[in-house]
Amino acid sequence: MANAMKVGLIGFGNVGAGVVDLLQRHAGLIASRLPRPIEIKRIADVDTQTRRQCEYDPAILTNDTESLLNDPEIEVVVELIGGYEPARTFVARALQAGKSVVTANKAMLAKHGADLMAAAPKGAALLYEGAVGGGIPIIRAIHQGLAANEIHSVRGIINGTSNFILTSMETRGVSFDQALAEAQKRGYAEPDPTFDVDGTDVGHKIALLASQCFGQDIRFDDIRIEGIQSLTPTDFAYARELNYKIKLLGIAKRESAGAPVEARVSPTLLPASSLLGSISGVYNAVEIIGEPIGPTLYYGQGAGRKATASAVVSDLMALAAANGRIEDGIGPRFPVGKKNLKPLEDIETEYYLRFWVTDKPGTMAALSRVLGDQKISIKSMIQHGKDRAKAVPVIIITHTAREGDVQRALDIIRTLEVNKAQPFVLRVEEN
Amino acid sequence: MANAMKVGLIGFGNVGAGVVDLLQRHAGLIASRLPRPIEIKRIADVDTQTRRQCEYDPAILTNDTESLLNDPEIEVVVELIGGYEPARTFVARALQAGKSVVTANKAMLAKHGADLMAAAPKGAALLYEGAVGGGIPIIRAIHQGLAANEIHSVRGIINGTSNFILTSMETRGVSFDQALAEAQKRGYAEPDPTFDVDGTDVGHKIALLASQCFGQDIRFDDIRIEGIQSLTPTDFAYARELNYKIKLLGIAKRESAGAPVEARVSPTLLPASSLLGSISGVYNAVEIIGEPIGPTLYYGQGAGRKATASAVVSDLMALAAANGRIEDGIGPRFPVGKKNLKPLEDIETEYYLRFWVTDKPGTMAALSRVLGDQKISIKSMIQHGKDRAKAVPVIIITHTAREGDVQRALDIIRTLEVNKAQPFVLRVEEN
Numbered sequence A, B: 001m002a003n004a005m006k007v008g009l010i011g012f013g014n015v016g017a018g019v020v021d022l023l024q025r026h027a028g029l030i031a032s033r034l035p036r037p038i039e040i041k042r043i044a045d046v047d048t049q050t051r052r053q054c055e056y057d058p059a060i061l062t063n064d065t066e067s068l069l070n071d072p073e074i075e076v077v078v079e080l081i082g083g084y085e086p087a088r089t090f091v092a093r094a095l096q097a098g099k100s101v102v103t104a105n106k107a108m109l110a111k112h113g114a115d116l117m118a119a120a121p122k123g124a125a126l127l128y129e130g131a132v133g134g135g136i137p138i139i140r141a142i143h144q145g146l147a148a149n150e151i152h153s154v155r156g157i158i159n160g161t162s163n164f165i166l167t168s169m170e171t172r173g174v175s176f177d178q179a180l181a182e183a184q185k186r187g188y189a190e191p192d193p194t195f196d197v198d199g200t201d202v203g204h205k206i207a208l209l210a211s212q213c214f215g216q217d218i219r220f221d222d223i224r225i226e227g228i229q230s231l232t233p234t235d236f237a238y239a240r241e242l243n244y245k246i247k248l249l250g251i252a253k254r255e256s257a258g259a260p261v262e263a264r265v266s267p268t269l270l271p272a273s274s275l276l277g278s279i280s281g282v283y284n285a286v287e288i289i290g291e292p293i294g295p296t297l298y299y300g301q302g303a304g305r306k307a308t309a310s311a312v313v314s315d316l317m318a319l320a321a322a323n324g325r326i327e328d329g330i331g332p333r334f335p336v337g338k339k340n341l342k343p344l345e346d347i348e349t350e351y352y353l354r355f356w357v358t359d360k361p362g363t364m365a366a367l368s369r370v371l372g373d374q375k376i377s378i379k380s381m382i383q384h385g386k387d388r389a390k391a392v393p394v395i396i397i398t399h400t401a402r403e404g405d406v407q408r409a410l411d412i413i414r415t416l417e418v419n420k421a422q423p424f425v426l427r428v429e430e431n
Helices: A012-027 A025-031 A065-069 A087-096 A106-119 A138-145 A160-172 A176-183 A200-214 A233-241 A305-322 A363-373 A403-414 B014-025 B027-032 B065-067 B087-096 B106-119 B138-145 B158-171 B178-183 B202-215 B233-241 B305-323 B364-374 B401-415
Strands: A005-010 A038-043 A077-080 A100-103 A150-157 A245-253 A264-271 A283-291 A294-301 A348-358 A377-380 A391-398 A424-427 B005-010 B038-044 B076-079 B101-104 B150-157 B243-251 B262-271 B285-289 B296-303 B349-359 B378-382 B392-396 B424-428
Touching: A005 A012, A005 A065, A005 A087, A005 A305, A012 A025, A012 A038, A012 A305, A012 B005, A038 A305, A065 A087, A077 A087, A077 A305, A087 A100, A087 A106, A100 A305, A106 A200, A138 A200, A138 A283, A138 A294, A138 B138, A138 B305, A150 A200, A160 A176, A160 A233, A160 A283, A200 A245, A200 A264, A233 A245, A233 A348, A294 A305, A294 B138, A305 B138, A348 A363, A348 A403, A363 A377, A363 A391, A363 B349, B005 B014, B005 B065, B005 B305, B014 B038, B038 B065, B038 B305, B065 B087, B065 B106, B076 B087, B076 B296, B076 B305, B087 B101, B087 B106, B087 B401, B101 B305, B106 B202, B138 B202, B138 B285, B138 B296, B150 B202, B158 B178, B158 B233, B158 B243, B158 B285, B202 B243, B202 B262, B202 B424, B233 B392, B243 B424, B296 B305, B349 B364, B349 B401, B364 B378, B364 B392, B364 B401, B392 B424
Parallel strands: A005 A038, A005 A077, A077 A100, A264 A424, B005 B038, B005 B076, B076 B101, B262 B424
Antiparallel strands: A150 A245, A150 A283, A245 A264, A283 A294, A294 B296, A348 A391, A348 A424, A377 A391, B150 B243, B150 B285, B243 B262, B285 B296, B349 B392, B349 B424, B378 B392
C-alpha cells in the first residue's frame, strides 16, 4: 500500500467533525477507490476540550495551528473555520508552503480566492466543492463535465434557509417574521440569520459560480444584492394568481462570449411549472445553460454536516488520486483582474412592481404614465382591493425594461401624492 | 505549446460531426483550459463521400480503420459507431494497443464494458460520459463528486423519446400510437423506435449506472425490462386522478451496502409533485441517493448531436489534462464477475394494477380475494365505468408487495370468468 496522504484539518466544528466521521465510517469504501489512503494527521481548533461526535484520537487535536502548518508531512490542509480571518491567513500560509488546500469557505473565496490562487506555487491546488450547493458536485460539473461549453448563464437557489422561509410563506401564507421564527425553531436558520436572508450568502456563492463559469475575476463586491426581508404575504398571493413562484436567485449571465456579465442576487418570480420554481424547502438547485449542452440542472442538499462532508471528502479523494497536487488541467480558475461586468443600470429584465396607493380614479393612469414616460411597457396590472378609505396594493408586471429606467420611474412615483408606501420591486424570469 | 493530443475518430455520423464541429468552434476556449491542444488526426467511416456539416480536411477521412488503429501517434480513439460490432472489436483493439478510448456506446458498454476494461493494459482509459444522459455529467458525478458516498439508489428518466411520448399521452390524452407518430414526425423517434419504447435503451443505461454506482458487474442481461407500448389513455386518466405521473424509469437500488441490488426498467407511477415526475418532453434526469449526501438530481438534454458532443469532448479534455492516460484514481470501475442481484420474485414495490372485468356484483370481491390470498394488501381501488353490457376498467393500487406474489395473483385472475383482458401492471414509487 502506498503511503497515506497526510491531512491537517483546521476547524473542528460541525462540518469538521462530519469530515472526520465520514473518513472513518466509509474508510473501506474510500480506500477501495484510491491508490493511497487518506489520514487525518492533525486537527487544530481553539476548542480542544469539547468531545466531538465522531471517532478520533484526542492526541491529534491541538490549538497550535502553527505546528500543523509547519508540519512538512502534511500535504493537504482542510480549512473549515469559515469567515474571512484567520481562515484567509491559514490558507495563504498552507498554499505558500506548497500544500494543497480544501475548503468550504465561500465568504473567503468570494473575496480572496483569486489572490490566494495567484500567489500559490504551481501544483498547490485550492479545491472547494463544498463552498457552493453543499454536496452537489457543481464546481466539478463546471470545470470538467461542462469543460467544452461556452456558458451563457448560471442561476441558483443556493441558500437553504431563505428557500425554507420562502416555501413556508408560499404554502402557509405566513409573514416573513413568522417563517423565520419557524426556521430557527427547526434549526434551519441561525440565531443571527442576517447573511442568509439579506442575500449575502447567495452573493458569496454566485460570485464564485460566476467567476468559474465565465473565467473572470468576479468577486463578492461585484454582485448587486437584494434579500427577502421585504416580501409580504401579498406578494405570494399575487404571485400565485399570476402562476409564479418566488425564489431567491443568484444569477449571472451574459448575452454572448464577449458581452458583459450581469451578476446579482434577486428575489425573483419564476413560472410555477419551471424546475427551479419547484425546488422547495432547504434544498438547493443550480441551473447552468451552456453551448452546446443546453440547459442543465443540479439538485441536492445545499448545506449541513453530511452533505458538506461529502463534498470536502470528494476533494480529498481527488487529491489522493492525483498524488496531492494538481498541476494542470481543467480545475478552478481565478484570473486576477480580468472582468467585464454589466453596469447595474443596464441590466434588463422583467419586473414585478408592488405599490400601495390611494384607491381613487386616475391612480392607475398616473402610475402607467410615469412608467410609459420611462419607456417601461406594462404586461399586466392587478388591483383587487377596493377601499376608498385607505391604501390598496397595485401589482404591475412589466415587459423587459432597463434597471436604470425602472429606478428613475420609482423615484418619480415616490413623489406622487397617491403613493402611500415604498414601492417594492421583484425581478421576473420567464423561464 | 506542448504537443497536441492526437485523436482518431471512428464513426463520422451525426454525433461524430458534432464532436469535430465543437472542437473546431470552441478551439480557443478548449485550448485555454488545457495544457495541450486536442487534434483530430484521422477519421474513419465507411462513407468517405458525403460531406458532413462541420469543418474538416477531407484528406483525414478514410474508410481504412486499420490505419487509424495502427497509427502510433494516435493516443486516443473516439468510437461513435454505436451498436455491438464492429464497435467492440475496434475498442478492444485500441485499448490493447495502449490507447485510451472515449465512447458514447451504451449498448456495447452494457454488454462488454467490464471485459474490455479487464483486458486493457494499465493506463489505457475507457471514458464514456456521453453514454448516459447525453451531456449531463452523471458518470463524473458518480465517480468523483459522490466518490465518498455509499450509494443507495439510482433512478433515471434516461430515454428522451419515450419521455416525449409519455408527456404527449399525459398532456393531450392521445394513444401510444398517435404519440409515437408525432414523435417520429418531430424527429424525436427513429423510424424503428423499438429500443426506445420497449425499454432496451433504458436497460443499457441503467446497467451502466448500476455497475458504476454499486461497483458490481451488472450488465444488460441482468436488467428486468418493461416498455411503454401497453400504456393506454385510461392509465393516464387514472394516474391523474390519483395525483401521479407515469414515467419510464431505470431503477437500481439496494437496502444497504451488502444487500442484493434490484435493477429494472419499469413504467412507473411517481407523485405528480416529485422532481422526477416533473421532467417532461425529451429531457433526461437522474436521481442518486447516497450516504451521506442524501438525494441529488442531475438534469439536461439526454441525447442529440450537441449534448452528446459536449460529453465526448469533456472526456477528451480530461485525457488531455492527464496526458492521455488515466493510471489511477476515481474513474470508471467494472469489476468482472462480482455481483449480487436480487431475484426478480423478491423485488418489493407498490403496484398499479389495471383489469378489464365484467361489471357485475361480486367482481370487486373476487379480485380482492385473490390479492388477499397472496398477501397483497390494497391501498385504493377505483371503478368509474358502469356498463353491464361490456367490460370496464378496475384500477387497484397496492401497498408494498412482493413481485412473486403479484405474478401469482395475476396468474389466478387471468383464469377468472370476470376477467376480460390481459391484466396490466405498473410500479408505483411513492417519492
